[in-house]
Amino acid sequence: MTSIALRKDIPSAELEKSQIAFSHVTLDLGGKTIIENVSLDVKPGEFLCIIGASGCGKTTALRLAAGLYQPTSGHVSFDGEPMRAPRRDVAIVFQDYGKALLPWRTAAGNVALALETIGMPKAQRPARIDELLKKVGLPNHAAKYPAEMSGGMQQRLQIARCLAQEPKALLMDEPFGALDAMTRQGLQDEVLSLLDASKATVIFVTHDLEEAIYLGDRVVGLLPHPGRIGIDLPINLPRPRDQLTTRENPEFLRLRRELFDFIKASEA
Numbered sequence: 089m090t091s092i093a094l095r096k097d098i099p100s101a102e103l104e105k106s107q108i109a110f111s112h113v114t115l116d117l118g119g120k121t122i123i124e125n126v127s128l129d130v131k132p133g134e135f136l137c138i139i140g141a142s143g144c145g146k147t148t149a150l151r152l153a154a155g156l157y158q159p160t161s162g163h164v165s166f167d168g169e170p171m172r173a174p175r176r177d178v179a180i181v182f183q184d185y186g187k188a189l190l191p192w193r194t195a196a197g198n199v200a201l202a203l204e205t206i207g208m209p210k211a212q213r214p215a216r217i218d219e220l221l222k223k224v225g226l227p228n229h230a231a232k233y234p235a236e237m238s239g240g241m242q243q244r245l246q247i248a249r250c251l252a253q254e255p256k257a258l259l260m261d262e263p264f265g266a267l268d269a270m271t272r273q274g275l276q277d278e279v280l281s282l283l284d285a286s287k288a289t290v291i292f293v294t295h296d297l298e299e300a301i302y303l304g305d306r307v308v309g310l311l312p313h314p315g316r317i318g319i320d321l322p323i324n325l326p327r328p329r330d331q332l333t334t335r336e337n338p339e340f341l342r343l344r345r346e347l348f349d350f351i352k353a354s355e356a
């Protein structure tokens with residue numbers, strides 16, 4: 089059984105296809121090569137984490153996956169089609185929820201915007217908004233504005249808004265980087281259970297090696313200057329994951345050591 093099949097029940101024919109594929113991707117920006125010859129296949133429903141030293145190109149790789157950058161050479165595809173521009177079925181969750189949310193709209197209004205974008209008729213929106221806010225643990229906060237919510241709540245709201253798009257893939261850039269440790273662990277578990285239900289493919293960028301192992305089916309580490317794949321580890325830890333037992337598992341500790349050594353060597 090593969091680690092992906094452990095996460096959710098996806099037909100094996102689906103797993104053979106790539107959902108997001110990088111083929112020999114190189115990207116130059118400002119006269120510098122930022123990403124060099126990256127080839128990467130992400131399968132439908134896979135939870136891939138990207139780690140690496142600061143400035144190694146993690147966010148840039150995510151922007152390529154989102155269609156926000158076009159490669160200088162090589163290509164990025166989604167469901168077998170060239171990724172020439174951002175797509176509605178690929179949602180992005182940013183670390184900076186403050187900038188991602190509209191401050192003049194309530195929680196319900198922020199989610200409604202995503203429903204408008206996918207063309208949901210107005211009459212159907214309130215029930216869907218309630219459902220989404222409930223899913224992310226904000227059932228009683230529909231009328232609040234982002235400024236009236238904690239960081240963790242705002243990030244939940246951003247996730248609800250992304251789920252409203254019913255994305256096939258979710259690209260997450262350090263989504264919990266600005267949150268305290270307890271809020272962060274709670275949201276890790278919420279994201280795992282939300283994604284188990286939605287079966288979306290995930291690319292999740294993080295500085296936190298333990299977070300990457302805890303969440304992922306696979307962890308890819310980038311080497312810096314230019315950004316290249318230096319390590320690609322399957323995470324064969326049982327699911328559902330548990331904040332105590334998973335983190336105490338000897339395999340978790342072995343993986344943490346391997347990634348720690350990788351980062352240390354890549355910074356040397």
Ligand SMILES: Nc1ncnc2c1ncn2[C@@H]1O[C@H](COP(=O)(O)OP(=O)(O)OP(=O)(O)O)[C@@H](O)[C@H]1O
Nearest residue numbers: 117118120122140141142143144145146147148149
């Ligand atoms: N538009 C741009 N023009 C020129 N250089 C850029 C541009 N965007 C990013 N870079 C450079 O590309 C490199 C990779 O940046 P990127 O933000 O992808 O790294 P990162 O791994 O996400 O970093 P961090 O972990 O600190 O967020 C950095 O050296 C950065 O200065």
